[in-house]
Amino acid sequence: MKVIKIDKKDWAGGLGKLSDAYRLFGPVKDKDVSDFKELAAGELPDFDFLNTNLSAKSAVFPQNEVMFEYSLDESQEDHHIMKEPEKDYSPRAVIGIRPCDAAAFLLVKRNFDTPEYKDPYWIRAYEASTFVGLACNDPGKTCFCTTAGCGPFHEDGLDVLIADAGDHFLAKAITEKGEALLQAAGWGAEADGGQIETMKKAAEAKISSTVSTDSLKDKVTTELYDASFWEDTAFACLNCGTCTYVCPTCWCFDIQDENYGKAGIRMRNWDSCMYPLFTIHGSGHNPRGTKTQRVRQRFMHKLKYYVDKYGAGIQCVGCGRCVRLCPVNIDIREVCEFMNSYDPAATTCKAA
Amino acid sequence: MLGYTDKIKEISERLLKEGKVDMVIGFKKGTMPMMNEPCVIKKAEDAGKLVWDSNCGINLANYLTDRKEKIGIIAKGCDSRNIATHIVENKIRRDQLVIIGVPCKGMIDRHKIASMSETEILSVTDAGDEIIVKAEDSEKTLKKAEVLQKNCAVCTHRNPVIYDELVADLVEEQKDADRYADVREIEAMSAEEKWKYFDDLLAPCIRCYACRNACPLCYCPTCFVDESRPQWVGKSTDPMDTRTFHFLRAYHCAGRCTDCGSCERACPAGINIRVLTKKLEKDCFESYGWEAGLTTEDRPPLDTYKLNDPEDFIK
Amino acid sequence: MQNPYWPYPVRIDNVITETEDKNLKTFKFIFLNPEDEEKFAYKAGQFAELSITGKGEIPIGIASSPTEKGFVMFTVNKVGLVSSFLHAMRPGDIMGIRGPLGNWYPWEKMEGKNVIIIGGGFAFTTLRSSIIYMLANRSKFKDIHVIYGARSPGMLLYRDELAEWEKRDDINMHITVDATDDPDWKYNVGFVPTITEQKAPPSDGETYAIICGPPIMIKFTQPVLDKLGYDNDHIIMSLENRMKCGIGICGRCNIGKEFVCKDGPVFTLGELNTTPKEY
Numbered sequence: 054m055k056v057i058k059i060d061k062k063d064w065a066g067g068l069g070k071l072s073d074a075y076r077l078f079g080p081v082k083d084k085d086v087s088d089f090k091e092l093a094a095g096e097l098p099d100f101d102f103l104n105t106n107l108s109a110k111s112a113v114f115p116q117n118e119v120m121f122e123y124s125l126d127e128s129q130e131d132h133h134i135m136k137e138p139e140k141d142y143s144p145r146a147v148i149g150i151r152p153c154d155a156a157a158f159l160l161v162k163r164n165f166d167t168p169e170y171k172d173p174y175w176i177r178a179y180e181a182s183t184f185v186g187l188a189c190n191d192p193g194k195t196c197f198c199t200t201a202g203c204g205p206f207h208e209d210g211l212d213v214l215i216a217d218a219g220d221h222f223l224a225k226a227i228t229e230k231g232e233a234l235l236q237a238a239g240w241g242a243e244a245d246g247g248q249i250e251t252m253k254k255a256a257e258a259k260i261s262s263t264v265s266t267d268s269l270k271d272k273v274t275t276e277l278y279d280a281s282f283w284e285d286t287a288f289a290c291l292n293c294g295t296c297t298y299v300c301p302t303c304w305c306f307d308i309q310d311e312n313y314g315k316a317g318i319r320m321r322n323w324d325s326c327m328y329p330l331f332t333i334h335g336s337g338h339n340p341r342g343t344k345t346q347r348v349r350q351r352f353m354h355k356l357k358y359y360v361d362k363y364g365a366g367i368q369c370v371g372c373g374r375c376v377r378l379c380p381v382n383i384d385i386r387e388v389c390e391f392m393n394s395y396d397p398a399a400t401t402c403k404a405a
Numbered sequence: 406m407l408g409y410t411d412k413i414k415e416i417s418e419r420l421l422k423e424g425k426v427d428m429v430i431g432f433k434k435g436t437m438p439m440m441n442e443p444c445v446i447k448k449a450e451d452a453g454k455l456v457w458d459s460n461c462g463i464n465l466a467n468y469l470t471d472r473k474e475k476i477g478i479i480a481k482g483c484d485s486r487n488i489a490t491h492i493v494e495n496k497i498r499r500d501q502l503v504i505i506g507v508p509c510k511g512m513i514d515r516h517k518i519a520s521m522s523e524t525e526i527l528s529v530t531d532a533g534d535e536i537i538v539k540a541e542d543s544e545k546t547l548k549k550a551e552v553l554q555k556n557c558a559v560c561t562h563r564n565p566v567i568y569d570e571l572v573a574d575l576v577e578e579q580k581d582a583d584r585y586a587d588v589r590e591i592e593a594m595s596a597e598e599k600w601k602y603f604d605d606l607l608a609p610c611i612r613c614y615a616c617r618n619a620c621p622l623c624y625c626p627t628c629f630v631d632e633s634r635p636q637w638v639g640k641s642t643d644p645m646d647t648r649t650f651h652f653l654r655a656y657h658c659a660g661r662c663t664d665c666g667s668c669e670r671a672c673p674a675g676i677n678i679r680v681l682t683k684k685l686e687k688d689c690f691e692s693y694g695w696e697a698g699l700t701t702e703d704r705p706p707l708d709t710y711k712l713n714d715p716e717d718f719i720k
Numbered sequence: 721m722q723n724p725y726w727p728y729p730v731r732i733d734n735v736i737t738e739t740e741d742k743n744l745k746t747f748k749f750i751f752l753n754p755e756d757e758e759k760f761a762y763k764a765g766q767f768a769e770l771s772i773t774g775k776g777e778i779p780i781g782i783a784s785s786p787t788e789k790g791f792v793m794f795t796v797n798k799v800g801l802v803s804s805f806l807h808a809m810r811p812g813d814i815m816g817i818r819g820p821l822g823n824w825y826p827w828e829k830m831e832g833k834n835v836i837i838i839g840g841g842f843a844f845t846t847l848r849s850s851i852i853y854m855l856a857n858r859s860k861f862k863d864i865h866v867i868y869g870a871r872s873p874g875m876l877l878y879r880d881e882l883a884e885w886e887k888r889d890d891i892n893m894h895i896t897v898d899a900t901d902d903p904d905w906k907y908n909v910g911f912v913p914t915i916t917e918q919k920a921p922p923s924d925g926e927t928y929a930i931i932c933g934p935p936i937m938i939k940f941t942q943p944v945l946d947k948l949g950y951d952n953d954h955i956i957m958s959l960e961n962r963m964k965c966g967i968g969i970c971g972r973c974n975i976g977k978e979f980v981c982k983d984g985p986v987f988t989l990g991e992l993n994t995t996p997k998e999y
Contacts, residue, residue: 083609084609085520086674088609116611116642117641117642121726123773132814134729134752134773134816135726135727135771135773164968164969169967169982170724170968170982172724172725172969173721173722173723173724177721193525194437194525274976274977274994274995275995278976285445288468289443289444289463289468291467291615291618291671292618293613293614293615293618293671294613294615295615295671298673299673305970305971306964307640308965308970309640309641310773310775310776311639311641317774322640324970324972328631331972332962332972332973332998334960334961335778335799335800335962336799340961340997340999350998353996354971357977358977359977361977376437377437380615380619380667380670380673381443381463381671382435382436382440382442383442384436633800634800634804636801
């Protein structure tokens with residue numbers, strides 16, 4: 054598809070036009086921390102970031118989301134019956150999402166949009182979104198996207214890819230949705246697409262961090278599960294759940310009813326496999342009652358179960374957030390190496 | 406603190422070899438600048454993995470809770486105070502422990518150092534009272550005293566309060582530290598200003614509970630926020646629920662908190678949570694002359710009583 | 721888009737206290753909208769989320785049989801927040817049911833085969849559903865054996881029906897209790913594994929065993945079945961993990977790559993042997 058040149062002086066104006074047709078979401082800085090927020094009128098996304106602290110997943114899958122409303126007032130005709138609330142699924146544009154976060158939506162979609170069940174909240178929000186990606190000219194030291202099925206200029210999952218070329222942006226329309234967005238913004242000056250390719254190669258060459266995932270699918274689940282390295286890997290873990298909250302591909306949630314007097318909401322909140330309550334039975338029995346079991350679940354899910362279930366690679370895009378934000382430095386790259394190279398026949402594995 | 410690492414390795418190797426402990430809990434080198442990973446060493450030949458530098462901020466007492474083994478544990482001042490608290494609260498027995506004391510000169514503030522660099526930091530190394538920060542296109546030498554974690558900058562218990570081994574001579578304690586400047590600032594605010602301050606302080610919280618889980622005091626089998634019968638607190642990031650969590654957690658730590666800074670260090674949202682616990686620390690100090698974890702003899706003021714208590718509620 | 725999280729509104733029609741400890745009650749529900757009952761077409765072995773407005777949802781096996789029309793029935797053990805609240809609800813109260821969820825016992829495969837049902841304690845609910853279903857389709861199956869045990873006579877579920885089945889000659893009932901001082905007790909005394917050893921027919925190579933009960937019962941019954949010649953692909957079990965969404969999306973109930981709520985709850989022992997034992 055074609056590449057458009059956007060002079061930076063035309064950037065704010067174009068976004069202004071977009072805000073007539075889209076709800077705009079973008080990275081905003083608050084006390085040095087970048088995160089995705091809905092942009093206020095006239096507010097510009099702040100592109101001065103390596104990556105946001107939390108991923109962009111909240112644009113489609115908010116941390117707290119109302120699923121139903123209800124009345125407990127028996128004088129009401131429809132008391133105790135769940136009603137879907139009105140929600141705003143008008144077109145929204147997520148501006149400045151990194152290619153890794155956009156690719157993550159495609160991985161997560163396999164969970165929310167299945168042949169048997171469709172999660173209406175996720176799917177409606179996803180379909181309402183146009184993703185305008187910001188290519189990474191300078192990927193970080195903890196970025197390992199190129200070996201996690203992604204890359205600094207990766208296009209899958211994006212509708213438009215924007216690259217910062219100094220005094221202007223280069224915008225590549227990837228889908229029709231993306232083309233429509235560029236048109237709505239009034240950006241139309243065609244440019245040579247070759248420059249993006251050059252920038253892409255330069256950016257990819259800067260990625261110094263990698264993972265090997267080639268052998269994961271051939272491992273026997275139960276052997277990997279019983280591997281000796283889990284105990285040591287999990288030792289430092291605080292079970293705080295930071296890794297899961299900041300992860301663009303973690304999708305687990307809890308469902309809770311909250312009552313306010315005679316009315317209430319059924320809502321879902323992000324949950325985490327790091328928490329003991331996640332799996333505890335009514336009887337008190339907990340199949341993942343120990344820290345080690347929970348840490349193993351997180352990595353096995355991302356690097357083995359997902360691989361086996363969908364045959365489409367690992368459930369990780371290499372954004373590096375969990376590596377950067379883990380308070381005790383548990384590093385998925387290291388764990389992935391342990392798993393990928395695990396040999397149950399060897400008396401000691403690499404990790405021991 | 407140069408040279409500590411060698412001594413830690415030597416002591417740990419000896420303790421493991423002589424069978425005095427089943428394991429040593431310490432730090433190993435992390436995969437990123439300014440990060441070390443808490444680790445457990447069970448074989449004498451693995452003692453070489455242990456390290457010590459200005460990036461050992463996580464409080465290792467957290468890893469002792471309810472353990473049954475005989476344990477060697479590396480402890481800087483605050484860790485040792487939390488070990489003492491653990492002993493008082495029956496979360497570990499003194500005779501299970503060989504405490505390898507580390508006279509500490511403070512941990513560095515990794516967020517602060519990161520924000521001082523234009524480009525990503527490649528390595529940070531200790532050099533006595535200085536820190537050498539290497540980034541892609543620069544190398545800077547910083548005075549360590551200027552980039553300490555905020556709690557370390559005002560720490561008055563750098564030396565371990567209980568120990569069985571010592572990795573170096575005791576260091577001089579900081580004498581003129583103004584420990585509660587930040588608390589006084591908030592105390593001076595009007596009610597409206599305070600409301601706004603706390604609102605703003607806790608707004609970025611994502612309720613991940615990293616602060617709670619990094620805290621050696623937070624060992625309740627089920628935290629009040631996780632209770633379902635009755636459910637005290639909602640599970641969303643509703644500001645009321647978020648505040649309830651933070652305020653109540655702080656109160657649970659009153660008279661027990663050693664200001665080790667683990668909560669703040671762990672927070673992924675960069676929240677200055679210590680202002681809550683510090684206020685209670687200050688109150689306990691001013692009301693009872695109490696500082697947590699200095700002894701294994703006395704219980705913290707809020708879980709004990711005295712017959713001669715001047716307040717009449719007890720009589 | 722059909723919202724799979726939306727519970728069909730139902731009215732509690734009837735509540736029966738099943739056991740002497742009063743911890744198990746059977747609830748009969750009637751759909752407020754008759755067309756919802758059609759949408760709720762289920763098979764024996766499936767479960768549903770019982771939704772109590774303002775409290776939450778609990779996954780419970782369906783105790784009624786697809787051959788019983790006009791209502792659905794669940795037997796609920798009082799354990800947590802939602803089940804305790806449900807126990808205090810009365811006929812006429814409005815709540816919700818979401819489902820049917822999960823897979824079912826392999827009825828297609830079991831056609832023309834001997835079937836032995838082994839149940840213990842309150843895990844007899846979907847087994848009741850299965851027995852009613854099989855009796856209504858009796859010609860489709862060869863011999864049917866049922867071994868069902870509880871702590872005491874007063875802890876057996878569905879006692880009237882058990883007595884009726886006892887009288888029939890097209891189903892072999894082996895009811896047992898761990899112990900009893902009731903002089904009129906005319907059935908077996910002993911743990912389920914022991915009674916299985918004594919009464920269960922050996923496998924003819926194609927006999928299916930469906931086994932539901934507490935972990936300890938399953939642990940000791942398994943070797944008995946081995947001895948009787950049942951291979952792992954003919955031993956069928958139903959798991960209970962903590963669940964929320966019930967449709968394989970919320971992430972908590974997995975054993976390996978399988979979700980108990982969606983890919984299960986019914987698994988063969990052969991299948992379970994290839995997954996981590998996180999149940």
